Amino acid sequence: MILPIYIYGSSVLREKAQDITPDYPNLDKLIEDMWETLYYADGVGLAAPQVGLSIRLFMVDGSELSEDRPELMDFKRLVINPHLIETSSQTVVYQEGCLSLPKIWADIERPISVKLTYQNRHFEPVQEWFHGMAARMVQHEYAHLEGELFTDLAPAIRKKMLQSKLQAIARGEVKTFYKTKIVK
Numbered sequence: 001m002i003l004p005i006y007i008y009g010s011s012v013l014r015e016k017a018q019d020i021t022p023d024y025p026n027l028d029k030l031i032e033d034m035w036e037t038l039y040y041a042d043g044v045g046l047a048a049p050q051v052g053l054s055i056r057l058f059m060v061d062g063s064e065l066s067e068d069r070p071e072l073m074d075f076k077r078l079v080i081n082p083h084l085i086e087t088s089s090q091t092v093v094y095q096e097g098c099l100s101l102p103k104i105w106a107d108i109e110r111p112i113s114v115k116l117t118y119q120n121r122h123f124e125p126v127q128e129w130f131h132g133m134a135a136r137m138v139q140h141e142y143a144h145l146e147g148e149l150f151t152d153l154a155p156a157i158r159k160k161m162l163q164s165k166l167q168a169i170a171r172g173e174v175k176t177f178y179k180t181k182i183v184k
Helices: 026-039 132-145 156-168
Strands: 046-047 058-063 076-087 091-098 101-111 113-119 127-130
Touching: 026 113, 026 156, 058 132, 076 132, 076 156, 091 127, 091 132, 101 132, 101 156, 113 132
Parallel strands: none
Antiparallel strands: 046 058, 058 076, 076 113, 091 101, 113 127
C-alpha cells in the first residue's frame, strides 16, 4: 500500500525518533509499504517520520542513480535503529531534495564518509562505513530520524530565499504526483 508522505509543516518531521524492537507492530507490512511508497514517489530514500512514524527506520536504494554513479548499482539498505558513530573530516557540497519538501533543492555540505551502527531486518547488529553518494543518502535519511531537514544545513542566504516556498508547503500549497499529508 502506498502511504502518504508527510510534508514540511508536519510536527513528526521535527521529532527525534525512537528505537524499535523486533516485536514492533506490523513491521513487515510497514517495511513493504515504505518500499512501495519510495518507488512510487520516485525517491532514493525514505525515513519512517516521512510516513508519520517517529521510529528509527529508513531505507535507501541508489540503483536508479547507477547509470551516472556505478558504485550505487547494488546499494540498497534497510536500516533499523541507526546511530552515527563517526564522520570524515573531509566534506563535499551537493544539491539535495526531499520528498517531504517537494520542489525544494539546495546545495548542502556534508561529510564525504560516515560510519553507522544499525540493525538489519533480522535485528542483527551491523557497523558500516558509507562513502560518497551512499554516505550522502544515508546522512539525509538519518537526519530525518533526528528531526532535521536538509534545509536546516543550507547557507543562511539560501534559507532566506526558500522561506516563502517552505511556508507555502506548510499551508498545503504544493502539488505532487504522490499523496502527501500535513499533520501539525
